[in-house]
Amino acid sequence: MPGEYSMYIDGQWVGALDGTFYDDMNPYTGEIFARVPAGKRADAKRAVDAAAAAFPTWSRTLPAERQALFLKAAEILDSKRDEIVRILAEETGCTFGFAMFQTMFTPGLLREAAAQTHGPMGEVIPADLPGAMHMAIRQPVGVVAGIGPWNAPLILSLRSICLPIAYGNTAVLKPSNESAAAGGVVIAQVFQEAGFPDGVLNLVTNGPGGSAEIGDEFVENPKVRRISLTGSSVVGRQLAEKAGRYLKRVALELGGQNPMIVLRDANIEEAVNAAAFGAFLHQGQICMSTRRIIVEKPVVEEFSAKFVKKASSFKVGNPKEPDTVIGPLINRQQLEQVKKNVEAAVADGARVLCGMKFDGLCCHPTVLSEVKRNTAFSCEETFGPVVSIIAVDNEEEALAVANETSYGLSASVFTADLQKGLDIAERIESGIVHINDQTVHDEPQVPFGGIKDSGWGRFGGRAALEEFTELRWISMQRSPRQYPF
Numbered sequence: 230m231p232g233e234y235s236m237y238i239d240g241q242w243v244g245a246l247d248g249t250f251y252d253d254m255n256p257y258t259g260e261i262f263a264r265v266p267a268g269k270r271a272d273a274k275r276a277v278d279a280a281a282a283a284f285p286t287w288s289r290t291l292p293a294e295r296q297a298l299f300l301k302a303a304e305i306l307d308s309k310r311d312e313i314v315r316i317l318a319e320e321t322g323c324t325f326g327f328a329m330f331q332t333m334f335t336p337g338l339l340r341e342a343a344a345q346t347h348g349p350m351g352e353v354i355p356a357d358l359p360g361a362m363h364m365a366i367r368q369p370v371g372v373v374a375g376i377g378p379w380n381a382p383l384i385l386s387l388r389s390i391c392l393p394i395a396y397g398n399t400a401v402l403k404p405s406n407e408s409a410a411a412g413g414v415v416i417a418q419v420f421q422e423a424g425f426p427d428g429v430l431n432l433v434t435n436g437p438g439g440s441a442e443i444g445d446e447f448v449e450n451p452k453v454r455r456i457s458l459t460g461s462s463v464v465g466r467q468l469a470e471k472a473g474r475y476l477k478r479v480a481l482e483l484g485g486q487n488p489m490i491v492l493r494d495a496n497i498e499e500a501v502n503a504a505a506f507g508a509f510l511h512q513g514q515i516c517m518s519t520r521r522i523i524v525e526k527p528v529v530e531e532f533s534a535k536f537v538k539k540a541s542s543f544k545v546g547n548p549k550e551p552d553t554v555i556g557p558l559i560n561r562q563q564l565e566q567v568k569k570n571v572e573a574a575v576a577d578g579a580r581v582l583c584g585m586k587f588d589g590l591c592c593h594p595t596v597l598s599e600v601k602r603n604t605a606f607s608c609e610e611t612f613g614p615v616v617s618i619i620a621v622d623n624e625e626e627a628l629a630v631a632n633e634t635s636y637g638l639s640a641s642v643f644t645a646d647l648q649k650g651l652d653i654a655e656r657i658e659s660g661i662v663h664i665n666d667q668t669v670h671d672e673p674q675v676p677f678g679g680i681k682d683s684g685w686g687r688f689g690g691r692a693a694l695e696e697f698t699e700l701r702w703i704s705m706q707r708s709p710r711q712y713p714f
Contacts, residue, residue, distance in 0.1 A: 233264045234409060235414075236433055237430070240428065246269065247267075250265060251264070253406070253409055253410065256557040257322050257556060257589070267439060269439065270443060273401070276431040276433045277447070277450050280401050280452075281452040284398070287398075287429050288368075290397070301424065302425075303343070304336075306332070306339060309332075313328070313415055316410050316415065321379060322557040322559060323548055324548045324553050324555070325550070325553065326510075328548075334671075335387050337672070337673045338391050339391060345396070348396070348691060349367035351365050351366035354702075358706070359711075361705070362704065362706075363703075366700075367694060367701075368701060370698060370699050371453075371455075372398065372399055372400070373398045373454065374402075374455070375393070375400055375402045375403070375456075377413070378459045379405035379407035380514045380515060383415065383416070385482075386408075386412035389458075392693040403433050403444075404434065448475055451475075453477070454477070455478055455697055456477065458479060458481050462684075480696045482683070482688060483636075483684040484683060485516050485636050485637075487518060487638055488520070488521045488640050488641075488657075489519045490631055491504075491643045492643060493525040493527045493528050495528070495643035496645065501532060503667040508616040509594050509616075514558065514613065515669055518669060520616060521617050521619055521630070522617070522619065523630050525620075526620050533582065533598065533618050555594060556591065561590065563613065564613075566612070566613075573604075574597055574607075580597065580599045582598055582618070592615075595613075598619075602630060624649070628657065631657055631659075632657065638661065639661040639669070639670075642662070642665075644664070659679070659683075660678050660683060673690070676690050
C-alpha cells in the first residue's frame with residue numbers, strides 16, 4: 230500500500246488547507262509510492278507566518294543550545310540510514326551506492342552546522358572620529374525559504390536550510406514534488422525528533438504544476454528575507470527576475486555542462502575510472518555530472534576504448550539491488566528529453582559508441598564521439614547517463630572547448646604535471662575545479678557554487694555566512710562628538 234505523508238507547519242503534521250493530495254510515483258515500478266499533500270499558496274503563507282513567529286526566540290537562542298540540537302539531529306539521521314536508503318530507491322530511483330552516499334554525507338552537513346553556530350562573528354573597525362567605536366556585526370536575516378530538487382533530495386534540500394537555521398534564521402522548505410519524502414518529510418521528522426522548537430523548520434509540499442504559486446509567495450511575502458534554490462537554470466532565471474522586483478536576495482545553484490580535460494600525460498586508467506563515476510553516478514542526474522570528456526589526441530583512442538568498455542559493463546535495472554549502477558530516470562518526460570538530445574547530436578554528425586538502449590525508464594550508459602562544437606548538445610545540459618568524448622590537439626584547445634558553454638559549475642583536469650593542472654584550473658570558467666578527480670564532489674565545509682548560468686552564491690562552509698546573515702555597522706560615541714553647528 231502507498232504511504233501517506235503530511236506537511237510540517239509550526240510543529241504540527243498537517244494536510245493542505247483544501248484537503249487535496251497528489252500521487253508521488255516510483256519511477257522504476259510505475260506504482261504509487263505515496264500520497265502527498267498538494268499544498269497551495271495559502272499553505273506556503275501559513276508556513277512563512279509560523280517561521281516568522283518563531284524567529285525572534287530562535288534568533289536569540291544561545292549558540293550552544295542550537296549546536297546541541299544539530300548534533301542530536303546528526304545522530305538521528307545516522308540511525309535512519311536503512312529507512313532513508315529504501316525511500317530514496319523507491320521514490321527517486323536512486324541506486325544503493327548513491328543512496329548510501331547521501332545518507333553518509335548529510336549527517337556531516339548537520340555537524341558542520343553545529344560547528345558554525347558560533348561562526349557569525351564581527352569585528353572592530355578603526356574609527357576616524359574622536360571617541361568613536363565602530364563595529365561590524367553579523368545577524369540572522371529572518372525567514373529563509375529553501376527550494377530543493379529531486380535529483381539529490383536529501384543532500385540538497387537539507388543544504389538549503391541547514392546553515393541558515395544554524396545562524397539563527399528560521400526556514401520554510403519546499404521539496405520537489407518528485408521527492409517530497411526524501412527531500413522534505415524525512416528532514417522534518419529528524420528536526421522534530423531532535424527537539425527543534427516549533428516553527429523553526431516548516432515543510433510545504435505541492436503537486437505537479439504547483440511550484441510556481443508557492444515560489445511566488447516566497448518572493449512576494451515580505452517576511453521571507455532570503456530564498457535558496459537548487460534547480461535548473463531556466464527556473465533559476467525566472468526566480469531571480471521575480472525576486473529582483475522585490476529587491477530580494479536569492480542563492481542559486483543551477484545546471485552544468487561540466488567538462489573533464491584529460492591531457493596526454495595523464496594516468497589513463499585513473500582518468501577512465503574517474504570519468505565513469507562522474508558521468509554515470511545516479512544516471513547522470515546530478516548538476517555536477519561530467520558531460521564532456523575533452524581528451525588530447527595522442528591518448529584519445531586508448532581512453533575511448535577503455536571508457537566504453539567500462540561503461541558497457543554497468544548493470545542497469547532495479548535500484549534496490551546493491552550491484553545496480555544505472556537505475557531509472559526520474560520520469561518519462563526526462564527519458565524523452567534525453568532521447569531527443571542524443572538524436573539531435575547524431576543528426577549533427579555525432580557517433581554513438583555505446584548505449585542508446587532503454588528498458589522502461591532505464592537508459593543504458595551512452596557515450597558519443599565526434600560531437601560538433603557550439604551545437605546545442607555540446608553547450609547545453611543533458612540530464613541523463615550520456616557523455617561525449619571530444620578530441621583536441623593540445624591543452625589550449627582543450628581549455629577553449631571547456632569554456633564553450635554558458636554554464637560554469639564544476640570542471641576537472643587530469644595531468645601528471647600538477648603545476649600545469651593548476652594553471653588550467655585557474656583559467657577554466659567554473660566555480661569548482663578538481664585536479665586529478667572527476668566533477669562530482671562536495672563537502673559540507675567548502676564554498677560550493679557556480680558562475681555564469683550555473684548560478685550565484687555559495688552554499689557551504691563559512692561562505693554561507695555571506696548569503697544568510699546581514700552584515701551591519703554599529704557605531705558608538707564614548708565621548709561627546711563635536712559638531713560644526
